[in-house]
Amino acid sequence: MNKTKPERPCVLLVDDYPDAREMYSEYLQYSGFDVIEAGNGIEALQQAIEREPDIILMDLSLPVMDGWEATRRLKADRRTARIPVVALTGHALAGISEGARRAGCDAFVTKPCLPEDLVKEIRKVLEQPSSSTSKKTRRSGKYAKTNG
Amino acid sequence: MTARLRLLEGYLSRTEVADAAQYGLQWLGEALGVRQSLCLIKPSAESSLFTVASHGFASSTTSSFVVSLEDWGNPLVHALNTRREAYYPSSHTAADRRRRPSTPFEDAAFHVLPFGSVSFSDETFGLLLYGGGAQTSTELRWFTSIFAQKLDQILRQHTLAEGDRRQGRERSLLYSIINAVTDPILLTDTEGRLLIANARALTLFTAGEEESEGRRGAVRMNNMLLSSALSSKAIEETGATRRELLLVNPVDGSDLLFELLSTVTEDSRHGTGVVSILRNVSDLRRASEEIEENYRKLRLAEAQARAESDRLNLIIDSVADPIVVTDASGETSLMNEPAERLFTLPSLASSIEQRWVQANDAHFSSFIAGMLVSADRRRVGEIGLVDPRTGENMPVEAIAGKILSDHGELTAVVTILHDRREAIEKATLYEQLKQASDELERKIQAATADIAQQNELLRRQAIELEQASQLKSQFLANMSHEFRTPLNAMLGYTSMLLQGVAGPLQPPARRQLGRVESNGRHLLTIINEILDISRIEAGRMPLQISSFRISDLVAEVKSELEPIILRSRLAVTLDLPKDLKPLSSDRQKMKQILLNLLSNALKFTHDGSVTISARRDPVERTVTLLVADTGIGIAAGDQQKIFEDFRQLDNSPTRLYGGTGLGLSICRRLAQMLGGRIAVQSQVGKGSTFILTLPAQGRK
Numbered sequence: 010m011n012k013t014k015p016e017r018p019c020v021l022l023v024d025d026y027p028d029a030r031e032m033y034s035e036y037l038q039y040s041g042f043d044v045i046e047a048g049n050g051i052e053a054l055q056q057a058i059e060r061e062p063d064i065i066l067m068d069l070s071l072p073v074m075d076g077w078e079a080t081r082r083l084k085a086d087r088r089t090a091r092i093p094v095v096a097l098t099g100h101a102l103a104g105i106s107e108g109a110r111r112a113g114c115d116a117f118v119t120k121p122c123l124p125e126d127l128v129k130e131i132r133k134v135l136e137q138p139s140s141s142t143s144k145k146t147r148r149s150g151k152y153a154k155t156n157g
Numbered sequence: 158m159t160a161r162l163r164l165l166e167g168y169l170s171r172t173e174v175a176d177a178a179q180y181g182l183q184w185l186g187e188a189l190g191v192r193q194s195l196c197l198i199k200p201s202a203e204s205s206l207f208t209v210a211s212h213g214f215a216s217s218t219t220s221s222f223v224v225s226l227e228d229w230g231n232p233l234v235h236a237l238n239t240r241r242e243a244y245y246p247s248s249h250t251a252a253d254r255r256r257r258p259s260t261p262f263e264d265a266a267f268h269v270l271p272f273g274s275v276s277f278s279d280e281t282f283g284l285l286l287y288g289g290g291a292q293t294s295t296e297l298r299w300f301t302s303i304f305a306q307k308l309d310q311i312l313r314q315h316t317l318a319e320g321d322r323r324q325g326r327e328r329s330l331l332y333s334i335i336n337a338v339t340d341p342i343l344l345t346d347t348e349g350r351l352l353i354a355n356a357r358a359l360t361l362f363t364a365g366e367e368e369s370e371g372r373r374g375a376v377r378m379n380n381m382l383l384s385s386a387l388s389s390k391a392i393e394e395t396g397a398t399r400r401e402l403l404l405v406n407p408v409d410g411s412d413l414l415f416e417l418l419s420t421v422t423e424d425s426r427h428g429t430g431v432v433s434i435l436r437n438v439s440d441l442r443r444a445s446e447e448i449e450e451n452y453r454k455l456r457l458a459e460a461q462a463r464a465e466s467d468r469l470n471l472i473i474d475s476v477a478d479p480i481v482v483t484d485a486s487g488e489t490s491l492m493n494e495p496a497e498r499l500f501t502l503p504s505l506a507s508s509i510e511q512r513w514v515q516a517n518d519a520h521f522s523s524f525i526a527g528m529l530v531s532a533d534r535r536r537v538g539e540i541g542l543v544d545p546r547t548g549e550n551m552p553v554e555a556i557a558g559k560i561l562s563d564h565g566e567l568t569a570v571v572t573i574l575h576d577r578r579e580a581i582e583k584a585t586l587y588e589q590l591k592q593a594s595d596e597l598e599r600k601i602q603a604a605t606a607d608i609a610q611q612n613e614l615l616r617r618q619a620i621e622l623e624q625a626s627q628l629k630s631q632f633l634a635n636m637s638h639e640f641r642t643p644l645n646a647m648l649g650y651t652s653m654l655l656q657g658v659a660g661p662l663q664p665p666a667r668r669q670l671g672r673v674e675s676n677g678r679h680l681l682t683i684i685n686e687i688l689d690i691s692r693i694e695a696g697r698m699p700l701q702i703s704s705f706r707i708s709d710l711v712a713e714v715k716s717e718l719e720p721i722i723l724r725s726r727l728a729v730t731l732d733l734p735k736d737l738k739p740l741s742s743d744r745q746k747m748k749q750i751l752l753n754l755l756s757n758a759l760k761f762t763h764d765g766s767v768t769i770s771a772r773r774d775p776v777e778r779t780v781t782l783l784v785a786d787t788g789i790g791i792a793a794g795d796q797q798k799i800f801e802d803f804r805q806l807d808n809s810p811t812r813l814y815g816g817t818g819l820g821l822s823i824c825r826r827l828a829q830m831l832g833g834r835i836a837v838q839s840q841v842g843k844g845s846t847f848i849l850t851l852p853a854q855g856r857k
Contacts, residue, residue: 028646032653039658070638099641121645121681123652 018135019043021062023053023079024097025071029120033066036124042131050074054082057089064131069098069109077112084113093134097122160188161299168307174198177311178210181304182287186212189296191287195219195261196308197233198283199226206233206284211261213288218261232258236269237284243269244291262288272305283308341415341435344422349384352430361404361435368407375407386417387431402435414439479553479574483525485567496574499542499551506545513543521572524555528570534559540574552577630695637688644684648677686819693826700746700830704739707771707780714751715769718759725759732770740780741854746827750835753820754784754847762788765844778853779833785846791839799837800825824849 020042024030027048034044045060047053049071057065065083069076076096083089096114099121109117116134118127164184171177178196185191193213197206204226211219224233236243245257247266260267270285285304289297332355335342341358345351351362362383364376386402402417415435422430438445470493473480479496483489492500499517503510520540528536536557544551557572651674653659655667662670692698711731715722722729740747751769758767765787773780791799800821821835828835833851 026642026646029642029649032646032649036649036653036658039653099638099645121641121648124649125652125656 017041017043018063019045019060020131021045021047021053021056021060021065021092023047023050023066023071023076024068025049026068029068033124033127037128037131040124040128042128048072050076050079050082053079054086054089057083057092058086061089062092064135065092065094066097066127066131067094067114069096077108080109080112080114095130095134097127160184164188164300164303168303171307172311172314174308174311174315175209177307178304179212181300181307182210182212185287185300189294189300191289191297193262193265193267194285194287195222196283196285197222197224198312206237209283214261222261224258233260233269233284237271237282240271242271245269246291260286262286266290268293270301270305272308282312340437341433343383343433343435345384345387345431345433347429347431349387358435361407364407371410372407375405375410379404379407383417383433387419387433401438404435412439413437414442416441476573478576481521481572481574483570483572485529485569487522487525487529490569499545499574503545509548510545513545513548517542517545521555525557525570525572528557528559528572529567534561539577542574549578552581627695630691630697633687633691634695634697637684637691640684641681644677644681648674648681651677683819686823689823690819690826693823693830698746698830700743702741703744704741705744706739707737707782708733710744710748710751711769711771711782714748714755717752718755721756721759725762727759727762727764728766729755729759730766730768732768734772737771737773737780738853740851742831742851746831747851750824750827750849751782751784753824754849757820758784758786758788758845758847762786762844773853779850780853782849782851783846784849785844787844790841790843790845791837792841793839796837796839800835 020037022030022033022037022044023046024033025048030046030048034046037044045056045062047056051074053065053067053071054074056062067076067080071079076098080094080096083092083094093115094113095116095118096109096112097118097120098109099119116130118130122130164181167180167184168177171180175198178198182194182196185194191212194211195208195214196210198209199206206224206226208219208222224231226234226237228234232243232245245262245267248254248257248264254264265288267286267288270287272283272285285301293301335353335355336357338355339357341361342353342355343351343358343362344353354362361379362376364373368376382402382404386400400417402415404413404415405411406413414437416438417433417435419431419433422432473491473493474495476493477495479499480491480493481489481496481500482491489500500514500521502514506514520542524538524540527538536555538555538557540553540555542551542553543549553574554577555572555574557570559567560569560571562568651670654662655670655674689698708731711733715729715731755767755769767787768783768785770783770785771780772783825835828849828851831851833849836848836850837845838848839845
């Protein structure tokens with residue numbers, strides 16, 4: 010919360026496939042991002058709360074807790090609600106992107122996704138401060154206030 | 158010769174039949190050794206032959222031997238009638254005996270010789286029977302002729318003497334008879350001259366000098382009329398003729414109508430004559446006319462009655478059911494033809510037919526008897542008859558009604574018999590039909606149950622297939638995910654290497670990594686397309702209908718392929734009507750189709766142009782998009798194959814055009830999903846036009 014426009018934005022990369030995680034991580038670092046990683050939904054929630062990343066890349070098919078559930082929880086938590094979530098999935102079946110949006114994802118990227126394309130998408134999301142991300146944040150905040 | 162002389166001498170003095178016969182037989186025995194002989198004579202006024210002489214027989218056997226002339230079957234009578242000699246050889250068997258007459262000769266052989274002649278007034282004749290062999294010697298033949306001559310002579314003399322006496326008596330009797338006849342009777346010669354006339358005829362045809370002139374004139378007239386009536390025609394014709402003859406009564410000059418019957422008679426002594434009898438029919442004619450008139454009336458009345466009765470018969474005969482009318486005593490008085498077939502015997506009835514008819518009659522009679530004794534005026538009952546033509550049982554329904562006179566007396570019973578066979582047969586047929594129908598129904602039920610079972614089985618199989626298909630699609634979806642994950646890493650690292658993330662690359666390494674990348678992309682395309690097909694088939698590609706402008710969509714597709722268009726150096730022109738209304742369809746799927754068609758056009762056209770055009774058909778309510786190129790074209794025989802799965806026409810230089818061979822197959826499926834169709838028109842070397850036709854209002 011106290012961070013303002015970091016020089017190197019922090020990306021939380023959630024993927025259960027180590028090679029993919031490592032590849033994206035390497036390229037994101039190469040492209041000027043700080044990267045933290047999580048292998049499942051629970052880890053993702055912990056990391057998000059603990060490290061407050063600027064953006065979360067969320068694979069949807071995850072062990073322990075899947076990406077949809079994790080996203081819903083993130084968006085329901087006022088600490089993490091403002092963090093944009095880019096869904097990332099190898100499932101190209103129809104309805105998946107819609108489900109991801111309903112769960113609260115801000116953007117949707119289909120695997121295979123070349124590292125450079127992913128970076129483009131991340132930059133695009135980060136450069137839209139007043140888009141759906143802020144709306145979601147406001148809504149989440151409201152929800153949090155009522156609760157607290 | 159002395160023997161012959163002796164016979165002739167003996168016969169000179171003999172004038173009696175029995176004496177002459179006995180002498181002859183004796184001579185036959187002595188001179189010619191004929192041991193047994195017999196002479197039979199028919200005396201006048203007798204109708205049998207009696208033995209007059211015999212030789213070699215006991216007198217007791219011959220005196221009782223009599224042959225009746227009325228015994229026509231007797232060969233002796235036959236020999237006599239035909240005047241033929243006969244010979245009977247000795248008989249040995251009962252059959253032989255039956256063929257010969259019974260005579261005193263018994264079984265011995267004998268000859269029969271008839272003699273005698275017939276005179277006009279009486280007949281006297283006889284037979285000579287003598288024993289011996291079949292051969293007749295000259296002596297024997299001489300004797301038989303002498304014997305026959307002698308007996309003939311004696312007999313004729315007897316007859317003539319007796320005939321003269323009798324003739325005198327008979328003539329006077331005849332005259333008194335014909336004179337007693339009131340009708341004129343005449344015998345005329347062939348010239349018409351009067352020979353004999355009775356008293357009545359004399360008054361008509363003769364007149365003495367003393368008679369009056371008028372009377373003589375009338376007689377002359379009558380003679381003339383008679384002779385003309387008896388003229389040639391009457392004479393020529395033999396036998397009796399009958400005609401009318403109008404004469405004048407010489408007494409009072411009145412007309413007399415006679416019927417003239419004339420017969421020609423032949424007489425050896427007097428020649429040919431004509432016997433005429435005149436019957437006075439003057440009164441008879443009047444009477445006959447009256448009778449005729451009465452008869453005519455009677456005939457008319459009878460014809461009317463018959464017509465009436467014929468009509469009635471026709472009516473009752475035309476009724477197919479047998480009708481019987483019975484009188485009060487139970488006797489049948491009338492029946493129609495169908496009834497006759499049941500109750501009367503046909504002309505050539507077999508014994509079994511007779512029995513059937515009799516049985517029918519008995520059954521019917523007992524029914525009628527019951528009817529007659531009962532007080533009912535009407536009665537209905539069933540009688541078991543038999544059809545005499547076929548012997549078939551014929552149950553009938555009998556409906557009987559009594560006909561009563563004005564005084565209430567029973568005059569007749571009318572019975573109509575109705576054949577129930579047809580009704581019974583129909584009932585039987587109906588029963589059979591019903592059974593067959595029931596059977597059919599049972600079979601249908603069984604078949605229906607069977608079909609239901611089959612259907613259930615098929616339904617389960619369909620569900621299983623559906624499940625299998627779902628599983629297959631799910632499997633493919635999962636597979637493609639599993640493919641993508643490692644492929645993602647491969648493509649990602651390759652890209653990173655090419656970007657020099659790990660440091661600068663030598664040109665050969667860069668070129669080789671380029672190959673890795675392009676093959677990786679190709680593999681990805683294949684996976685994506687397989688996934689698309691499996692999604693369409695698994696129904697996991699729902700339609701998302703929205704309204705959009707075709708021009709926008711085409712522009713978007715063109716811009717996405719802009720890098721390829723630039724590389725191809727082809728002119729891509731758009732020909733879209735300005736007033737094209739927005740289309741309601743699935744934008745994403747339509748875009749996919751157009752992308753595919755345009756990239757194909759670019760891929761298979763080496764120079765020339767590609768044109769995208771659109772038009773709307775307001776009648777069919779469709780929108781058509783055309784992607785036309787000037788490329789290599791597709792042969793007519795291949796134009797359908799290109800829409801099939803994994804179909805690439807150019808198989809040999811595989812990588813000349815690349816692609817998976819699934820693109821058009823997906824386009825076809827997508828077009829179908831959108832309620833449209835896709836087609837191609839092409840000529841090899843000239844180019845191809847792909848035509849996508851979609852409903853303007855989207856799929857309902």
